[in-house]
Amino acid sequence: MNEKERIRRAKNGDQAAFEELVSAYEKKIYNMGLRYTGSQQDALDICQEVFLRLFRFIGQFNEASSFSTWLYRIAVNVCKDTIRKKQKVVELSFEVEDEEGNYEVEVSDLRYNPEDSVQRRELRHQILHAIAELPEKYREIIILRDINGLSYEEISRCLELEEGTVKSRISRAREKLRVFLSKTGNFSEETQSKKEERGGFA
Amino acid sequence: MTPCDEYIIKMNQYLDGELPDREVADLFEHIEQCGDCRCRFESLRVISAQIRELEEYPPEELHSSIMAGIKKEQSRSSSCRRRTVGTVSAIAACALIAVALFSGVLPGLSPWLLFDNAENSNGASRLAENMDMAPAPESAESPAQQAADAVWQAVGEKAQENAMENETVQEGQLFPNSLLSPGSKTETEQLPMDGQVFVLPALQTSETFAAYCIVTGTGVLPEIFEPGAVIEYPDYGEIYIVVENDDAGFQAAREALQAAGFTIWEQVENLPKTDPSSERCLIVIFAQ
Numbered sequence: 001m002n003e004k005e006r007i008r009r010a011k012n013g014d015q016a017a018f019e020e021l022v023s024a025y026e027k028k029i030y031n032m033g034l035r036y037t038g039s040q041q042d043a044l045d046i047c048q049e050v051f052l053r054l055f056r057f058i059g060q061f062n063e064a065s066s067f068s069t070w071l072y073r074i075a076v077n078v079c080k081d082t083i084r085k086k087q088k089v090v091e092l093s094f095e096v097e098d099e100e101g102n103y104e105v106e107v108s109d110l111r112y113n114p115e116d117s118v119q120r121r122e123l124r125h126q127i128l129h130a131i132a133e134l135p136e137k138y139r140e141i142i143i144l145r146d147i148n149g150l151s152y153e154e155i156s157r158c159l160e161l162e163e164g165t166v167k168s169r170i171s172r173a174r175e176k177l178r179v180f181l182s183k184t185g186n187f188s189e190e191t192q193s194k195k196e197e198r199g200g201f202a
Numbered sequence: 203m204t205p206c207d208e209y210i211i212k213m214n215q216y217l218d219g220e221l222p223d224r225e226v227a228d229l230f231e232h233i234e235q236c237g238d239c240r241c242r243f244e245s246l247r248v249i250s251a252q253i254r255e256l257e258e259y260p261p262e263e264l265h266s267s268i269m270a271g272i273k274k275e276q277s278r279s280s281s282c283r284r285r286t287v288g289t290v291s292a293i294a295a296c297a298l299i300a301v302a303l304f305s306g307v308l309p310g311l312s313p314w315l316l317f318d319n320a321e322n323s324n325g326a327s328r329l330a331e332n333m334d335m336a337p338a339p340e341s342a343e344s345p346a347q348q349a350a351d352a353v354w355q356a357v358g359e360k361a362q363e364n365a366m367e368n369e370t371v372q373e374g375q376l377f378p379n380s381l382l383s384p385g386s387k388t389e390t391e392q393l394p395m396d397g398q399v400f401v402l403p404a405l406q407t408s409e410t411f412a413a414y415c416i417v418t419g420t421g422v423l424p425e426i427f428e429p430g431a432v433i434e435y436p437d438y439g440e441i442y443i444v445v446e447n448d449d450a451g452f453q454a455a456r457e458a459l460q461a462a463g464f465t466i467w468e469q470v471e472n473l474p475k476t477d478p479s480s481e482r483c484l485i486v487i488f489a490q
Contacts, residue, residue, distance in 0.1 A: 015276075019269060022268055022269065023265065026264055026268060027257070031257050031260075044267070047260070047264060049449075051268045052272065053478060056275070057476065060476045062475070070478070074479065076479065077447075077478070081448060102204070103204070103206070103210055123252060124255070127252050127253060128256065146250055146254050146256075147256065147257060151218075152220050167214070167215060167220075168211055170218070171211045171214040174246050174250065178242070178246060181245075181249065182245075
């Protein structure tokens with residue numbers, strides 16, 4: 001049974017088909033909630049709420065549109081609600097800026113050897129921390145792109161943004177991560193231009 | 203904007219598989235020439251690859267707890283449906299009212315409840331299926347008749363006579379075709395409602411609501427609604443309530459209305475377009 005058929009059946013009250021939709025998406029939604037809130041308990045609650053909404057509203061889903069985008073839109077909304085309820089007032093570490101801000105001019109090199117498992121673990125830890133600290137608008141776009149694997153077009157429909165905005169916001173978000181990581185030590189402090197002064201990239 | 207800015211966006215597009223082929227060569231030419239961009243590209247590549255590896259397995263109990271929540275919801279809504287069996291035909295009244303309401307008034311909303319004849323029997327039998335009831339009006343003498351009466355009281359006496367004279371109710375079909383046929387003038391002319399209700403400022407927008415809840419019944423409204431959220435049209439027997447799209451809004455409203463003796467209609471076909479991410483839901487109460 002393909003997804004379209006599954007959705008059609010679920011709309012008509014087929015419980016097994018509905019459960020298959022849950023199985024197909026629960027991991028993605030869980031990870032989305034986890035990265036959005038940084039809390040496992042919140043991620044579990046988010047999953048529950050998203051699938052309850054799916055259950056209530058699936059009858060109103062228009063089969064001509066993309067189911068995953070529709071579901072992720074619900075999920076984004078539930079995540080935002082959860083964060084709003086927790087009233088996290090201050091977002092530290094990053095300055096919130098609009099899409100027009102400048103990129104860092106000095107680019108530091110990456111000090112990362114993928115063969116080294118300690119380094120890999122350390123980087124993973126730092127990236128988790130960096131994502132958690134991103135302002136919401138950057139965090140959500142990174143989640144949709146890199147965790148949920150949505151295309152730019154799907155993200156633009158999911159977040160109701162122009163595709164051009166999606167493009168530049170992803171770029172800004174990764175830039176913020178990169179700068180954050182270079183400040184926390186995963187990227188060497190030595191910048192490219194200094195290295196060039198010294199002669200060569202080796 | 204520095205000359206590199208454009209390439210920074212492009213390298214992200216490239217990493218996401220979103221850069222058009224024809225622009226790839228130009229990007230790499232720049233990366234070859236620009237040390238900062240080369241360095242940045244390498245970092246971005248590692249970062250995005252690492253994020254993609256962050257995916258974690260959810261705890262084992264996640265699936266079962268989701269499904270338990272769904273089953274709870276299911277039993278709640280099916281008990282609500284069972285309660286409404288006796289007045290199932292009232293949905294036909296809603297259909298008629300809606301036909302009169304929306305024809306030519308707000309094109310965006312006009313599909314609401316406009317069953318065409320082909321879909322009608324499907325919609326009706328699916329509704330019947332969902333309500334666990336046998337859709338055979340002519341065999342069930344009194345409940346069907348009572349239900350029909352309820353409909354016609356809302357719609358007008360003359361329409362009742364017309365329809366009862368002219369229509370034979372087919373087996374497996376809850377409503378006579380004319381009841382649901384938008385083209386049928388006799389009935390719509392009898393309606394005490396018109397399109398005025400949606401000319402209210404609050405509802406005049408083409409706002410897409412997250413969900414619609416169709417309610418029938420009379421009684422005292424629960425006192426949980428924000429001032430201004432309830433728009434009453436006693437002359438037309440209609441009440442509109444705008445609520446927040448969350449459990450405290452929509453779900454609480456449904457439960458409160460049910461507790462106050464109103465009937466919630468699940469599975470209403472052909473509602474206007476909805477958008478689950480919208481922040482507001484619309485409740486429409488048709489007084490009977």
